[in-house]
Each structure stands twice: as C-alpha cells, then as structure tokens.
Amino acid sequence: MSLDRPTFSVIIPLDDHRGQWRQSWLGWKSQTVDTSLYEIILVVPPDAMLRSDIEQLVGDEARLEYSESHHDIELSAFGAAKARGNHLFFTESHCRPEPDVLELCLRAIEDHPDWSGFSCRSIPICHNALSEAEAAMYQSDIEFGMKQHPWLKVLDQCFVTRRDIYEECGGLRTDLGHFAEWVLAASYYARGHVIGYLDEARVHHYYVGRLDELEKFTLDFVRGEIRYLSEARRDPGSELLDIPIEWSERDKLDSEIARNALSALVRYSLAGWGWKRPGEMLRAFRRWAAPALLNDLRARIAARIDVVQARTMLTVLITVGSSAAARRWMKRYVASLIRLQRLDYIRSICAGHATRLFGDNVLAQIGFHCRESSAGHTFRWSEPQAAVRVAGVSARNIVRIQSPALRGPLDRIGVYFYLDGTPVDPAAIVVGHDSFMLRLDLPLSGIAVLAWACPAFNGVGDARRLGLPIAAIDVERAENE
Incomplete structure (x- = not known):
C-alpha cells in the first residue's frame, strides 16, 4: 500500500479487540471513498498468534506497525507517530464503521473549516443484559459530552483530528491511560480549538459486558x-x-500529621485547658481520634x-x-x-503528594477550613488544633506564621506549639502584631510536623470550630545561628 500523503490515517490499536478485529478491519476496508484518500494503520501488540492471524488476513492492504505495548492508548499514540495523513482517525479494534463514515468525514472537513477535530456517533452493540446496562451508562455520558459539555468531546472510539493540531496540543499522553483523552480534550479547548460532533457518521461499538x-x-x-x-x-x-474529592481531601487521611494534631490536643489539655472545658475537650478528641488512629x-x-x-x-x-x-x-x-x-x-x-495550601515549604496540612477573605486579609481558619508538615534544612530554621489578629491580640490567645510532638520552648517564639516567628531545629531530613493548640473561637453566626486565621507559612534557614 503506497501513499504519499493521504487525507486520513485510520489508526486501529489491536490489543483490546474483544474478538471483533476482523469485523473492524473489513468495515474500514469497505469504505465508499477512494482508497487513495486513506491509509489503515493496524498497531499490533506483542502477541505472536494475533500477529500471525493479522498478517495472513491483511497482507499488504494495510500498514502494520509493531509495538511492544499492550495498552490501546499507547498503541494509538504509537500509530499516530507513524501516520502520514493530514487527518488522524482514532478508533478501536472492537468498533465497526458504517461504509460511508470517511465520506461523511470528508464532507464535514469541507463544511466546517472551523473544526480542528470532531467525534463521530457511537452506536452500541450489546449481546447480554450486562452489556446493555454498561452501554446505557456510557452512552449517557457520551451524549452529555458530545452535545452539552463545553469541551469533553474527544471520544477515542471515533475521533478525527487535524494532525498538526493534535501535535500542537501534546497528543495522547501514554502514561495517563484513558485519562489521556480528557487531558487532550482540555488542551484543545484551552488553546481555542473547536471539536465538533458529526452525528451522521456512525461507528458501532461492541460492549463486552x-x-x-x-x-x-x-x-x-x-x-x-x-x-x-x-x-x-x-x-x-x-x-x-x-479535582475529585478523594484527591482534594487526601491530607485528611494522613495519619502521622493527624496524630500530631491529636498529641497537641492531649498535651494542651493535660496542661490545664481540658479540665476547664471538658465538653470541648471531648468533642476535640472525637474529632482527631479516627484520622489519627485509622488513617x-x-x-x-x-x-x-x-x-x-x-x-x-x-x-x-x-x-x-x-x-x-x-x-x-x-x-x-x-x-x-x-x-x-x-x-x-x-x-x-x-x-x-499533598495539597500545598501554604507554599512549597508546607508539604501537608490538616485541620484547616476553606480560604476566605475578611478585613482586607485572605486566609484560612485553622481548627483549635491543626498541624502542618514543613520542609527546611537540617539545622536551625525560622518558621513565620502570618496570622491576622482577627480574634484579638495574638499574645493573648494562648497558643501552644509542638514540633514532632514535643512542646516548643516559649523562648523560641516571638509573637508579633500579626505573626508568630518560631526558631526551630529540624531533624536531619529537614522535615518535621509543627502542630498547635489554642482555645476555640466562636465567630458570630459561625458554627465552625475556629483556631487561628493563617495567611501564610514561610520556612527559611536561620542565618548566623
């Protein structure tokens, strides 16, 4: 098959074929457009029997590209790198196109010069009750993406794109699996490229069930x-x-840092606060016991x-x-x-990989509410007990905690700090108008957990358990010490 520069390169990864690759191949071989307009690239995984079957059936009627990968996204990206067409047509080996798909795609390219790419319509093929339920779920998502969502329009079952735009947007990232489709779709949209939807061009997708x-x-x-x-x-x-909630709240599942917050509570309580407010101490203990002990x-x-x-x-x-x-x-x-x-x-x-709410020197944190603004300050309220994992040098460090005095003078609040569970010497703490400055010796790793405890603050009409308003936390090496 000799082509200089076809209009389409149809890229078919052959790993996840679900026993359907022959039907897929025959569907692409039987397109109504002239064969000079497209090349078929079969990207073959390292499967000796599959390779033999494909070579016997296909002969020289398609390009065979051999890969050492077993993942269809990796195979698709590999095929795209070998393609010669001006437009790439990504599909799957368990998908069967209708005979006029490329003819309709060619017309769409002429009719929609503003489209940098487009997805075709996916028609489910079901063979049991489970595949019907699976297809119904995915078809609902596909319909929403194609017709309502502003940018989630890359469907690897039947996605056509200008080759130069695909390369400009970074292509399919092979290390991201099928999430690569979402990343690619977002990249197109962010760069101002339009992805259309060609409802009349139909590809039949086999659901394995x-x-x-x-x-x-x-x-x-x-x-x-x-x-x-x-x-x-x-x-x-x-x-x-x-951002899924499991990722955004992953710091809450960090048992080490939660244990430091619990330790701060216990030490603070034993120092006298707990005996004055037993109800508050019990509520705080219940707050920290589960994340500290169960992770x-x-x-x-x-x-x-x-x-x-x-x-x-x-x-x-x-x-x-x-x-x-x-x-x-x-x-x-x-x-x-x-x-x-x-x-x-x-x-x-x-x-x-923790949520670094306060910069690169704060590796993780627990016990903080969402960011807010008040009295000209942007900050996050901590809970009465909170902890941060800080990174510095394995020597004397200066830790500056910017804390707007929204609940009164900082030196009157009654804040106690603990480094890796040990109380910080009051002589090492300088309390300013809107900041705490702590001189701390970090371990050889340069990483430690700084926790604090203070009386709870009740805001007007605010049911949250509040501690300190924190605007920033900076860590730097202490010079000449």
Whole structure:
C-alpha cells in the first residue's frame, strides 16, 4: 500500500479487540471513498498468534506497525507517530464503521473549516443484559459530552483530528491511560480549538459486558487521573479538569500529621485547658481520634462495602430484575468502584503528594477550613488544633506564621506549639502584631510536623470550630545561628 500523503490515517490499536478485529478491519476496508484518500494503520501488540492471524488476513492492504505495548492508548499514540495523513482517525479494534463514515468525514472537513477535530456517533452493540446496562451508562455520558459539555468531546472510539493540531496540543499522553483523552480534550479547548460532533457518521461499538473488564478500565482511568493531578502541572487546559474529592481531601487521611494534631490536643489539655472545658475537650478528641488512629482505613472500608453491595445488587438484577433497575445499580457500582480505586491508589502511590495550601515549604496540612477573605486579609481558619508538615534544612530554621489578629491580640490567645510532638520552648517564639516567628531545629531530613493548640473561637453566626486565621507559612534557614 503506497501513499504519499493521504487525507486520513485510520489508526486501529489491536490489543483490546474483544474478538471483533476482523469485523473492524473489513468495515474500514469497505469504505465508499477512494482508497487513495486513506491509509489503515493496524498497531499490533506483542502477541505472536494475533500477529500471525493479522498478517495472513491483511497482507499488504494495510500498514502494520509493531509495538511492544499492550495498552490501546499507547498503541494509538504509537500509530499516530507513524501516520502520514493530514487527518488522524482514532478508533478501536472492537468498533465497526458504517461504509460511508470517511465520506461523511470528508464532507464535514469541507463544511466546517472551523473544526480542528470532531467525534463521530457511537452506536452500541450489546449481546447480554450486562452489556446493555454498561452501554446505557456510557452512552449517557457520551451524549452529555458530545452535545452539552463545553469541551469533553474527544471520544477515542471515533475521533478525527487535524494532525498538526493534535501535535500542537501534546497528543495522547501514554502514561495517563484513558485519562489521556480528557487531558487532550482540555488542551484543545484551552488553546481555542473547536471539536465538533458529526452525528451522521456512525461507528458501532461492541460492549463486552464483563465486570472484570469494567473494573480494569476504571482503574486504568483512575491511575491516569491521580498521576496527572500529582504532577501539579500548569499546562493549557489543566485548570479545566475537575479535582475529585478523594484527591482534594487526601491530607485528611494522613495519619502521622493527624496524630500530631491529636498529641497537641492531649498535651494542651493535660496542661490545664481540658479540665476547664471538658465538653470541648471531648468533642476535640472525637474529632482527631479516627484520622489519627485509622488513617484512611475507615474511608476505604466504607468504600469497599459500597462496592460489594452494589456489585451484588447489580449481579442479581441482571438475572432477575428490570433493565431500568440494572442500569441504576450499574451507575452506583461504577461510582463506588471509582471512589475505592482512587482511595487505594492515592494511598499506595501518591500519598506523598499533598495539597500545598501554604507554599512549597508546607508539604501537608490538616485541620484547616476553606480560604476566605475578611478585613482586607485572605486566609484560612485553622481548627483549635491543626498541624502542618514543613520542609527546611537540617539545622536551625525560622518558621513565620502570618496570622491576622482577627480574634484579638495574638499574645493573648494562648497558643501552644509542638514540633514532632514535643512542646516548643516559649523562648523560641516571638509573637508579633500579626505573626508568630518560631526558631526551630529540624531533624536531619529537614522535615518535621509543627502542630498547635489554642482555645476555640466562636465567630458570630459561625458554627465552625475556629483556631487561628493563617495567611501564610514561610520556612527559611536561620542565618548566623
């Protein structure tokens, strides 16, 4: 097959073919446009039997590109790098196109010069009750993305794009799994490129209807999502991606830092505060006991129970229930599965990537409310007990805590500081009008947990447990000490 510069390069990764690759191949081979307008690139994984079957059937009627990867996103990116067409057509080997797909795409390119890319319509192929529930769930998401969502319009089942725009936007990131589609879609939108939707061009998508495959797909997506968030990148479009609550609240599941907050409470209480306010001490103890002792175990156990319950109900309803009920429980099952996978993956891989609310020297924190503004200051209220993991040098450091005096003079509040559970010497603390300055000796690692405790402050009409308003925390090496 000899082509100089075809209009289309149809890229078919052959790993996840679900036994459908022959139908897919024959569908692309039978397009109504002239064969000179497109090339078919079959990207073949390292499977000796599959390679032999493909070579025997295809011959020289398509380009075979051999990869050592087993992931369809990686295979797709590999095929795109080998493509010669002006437009790339990404699809999957379990998708069968209708004969006029490329003809309709060619017309759309002429009719919509403002489109940098577009997705075609996905028609589900179902063969059992579970695949019907799976298809209904995904089709609802696809319809929303294609017709309502402002930018989530890259559908790798049938996505056409100008090759130069694809490369400008960074292409498919092979380390992100299927989350790469979302990142690419956000990049297009952020750079001002329009992705259209071509409803009349139809590709039929085979839903396998197996829960193990569904779990594998969601885990792949979650891993890419968390990996991307852990990079804290500022690429065009990164600000468009939603931050899941499991990621934004991951510091709350940090047992070490929670234990320091609990230790601060206990030490502060034993010093006399607890005996004066036993009710408040008990409430505070209940607040910190679970995160300090259980870490994220409680959340993960609850998530796992939800998964088991939802999977059990779904399995029963697939056999004896209505299709509507099966669809509802399919959505619930996938949502609970994604939550559990996020919690597990954050714990095992990304626990060190904390939300750095106060700059690069504060690696993690616990016991803080959302950011707010008042009296010309922007800050976060801490709880009466809070803790931060700070990074400095393995020597004397100056830690400056900017704290607007919104609840009165700082030297009258009664704040006690603790470094890795040990009380900070009052002589090492300088209290200013709107700041605390602490001279601290950090361990050899240069990393330690600084916690504090103070009386609770009750704001007018505010039911929160408030401690100190914190605007910034800076750490620097103490010179000449």
